[in-house]
């Protein structure tokens with residue numbers, strides 16, 4: 064994209080054109096899919112030039128390919144970051160950053176509401192490498208600061224969190240890291256840069272499951288981390304060992320999905336708000352966890368730092384057992400029962416069954432999962448249809 068005033072470029076223009084530095088052969092408007100595992104050099108001098116870092120090209124697909132470069136530049140531009148690194152999934156990004164930055168004896172502090180696989184990786188697996196995970200109550204910045212000791216190397220949170228949609232004050236979170244010289248990471252999968260850009264608040268690493276809103280069509284797996292070029296350099300080197308790169312086909316789909324990112328997000332925000340307001344007023348619904356409604360505990364923080372609140376929400380069925388809650392899920396017709404979120408299709412699930420069935424009731428209570436909870440990811444369907452469908456399911 065040729066422009067003299069980078070700053071004034073809007074999010075829709077960025078998501079369509081990104082930082083498209085590659086002139087595609089034959090003038091192809093969509094990037095060709097580079098299926099090659101390796102990229103040839105014309106002569107030894109060319110290779111030497113590359114090895115000495117004097118030429119900007121790709122070499123071997125485990126270290127990157129042209130499709131990846133286009134998407135990484137687009138994601139960096141969207142998040143207002145210097146650089147972005149792609150991984151084969153959001154979890155590969157989580158594992159990639161933690162393993163690359165932490166060593167035996169180090170500690171990491173997490174807010175306790177988080178994607179269950181991230182938590183399980185830290186507790187069950189980082190511990191095997193001598194890395195200690197400390198959990199503090201989500202949003203309690205003072206508790207996080209109090210848990211810091213000389214071994215602390217990283218502060219980690221999601222915002223909004225999954226599945227309670229708690230929004231963390233990013234300015235305060237980043238400030239604690241800066242005051243103690245500790246790196247900060249925000250998993251902003253649920254927010255996306257359409258709704259908040261954690262880099263602007265001083266957060267060091269912004270992580271995304273690109274499987275969700277960035278891809279947006281429930282047809283690919285990818286993860287990304289945005290940050291400064293300096294910070295992402297060791298991550299990129301470590302990813303070269305992990306080999307957790309995206310397939311060229313997924314990258315093509317991701318680039319295509321990103322072209323409509325801003326349009327989709329506007330609709331997800333609109334649908335999320337309309338459906339949450341409907342649920343909040345429905346007599347069979349107990350609590351609604353959606354940062355856009357005034358009764359949400361972090362509505363004020365969310366309103367201050369977000370442009371919109373996304374399509375994901377969690378709600379409870381008043382006085383319902385796990386089984387009665389499943390009956391509501393089963394009665395819904397438009398949203399499909401599936402894990403994941405952020406796609407054009409609405410998805411619905413009961414966290415008890417989808418992610419926490421193997422937990423004991425005590426363990427579920429410890430992570431705030433109630434039997435009567437339902438998680439709903441609003442897609443881009445007509446909100447009136449989603450509301451009518453939920454209404455018939457709730458009124459049975």
Ligand SMILES: *Cc1c(COP(=O)(O)O)cnc(C)c1O
Pocket residue numbers: 152153154155178221225250252253272273274275284285286403
């Ligand atoms: C889905 C998700 C992940 C994991 O991403 P995958 O692409 O499924 O590996 C991480 N964090 C959050 C908040 C998520 O929703």
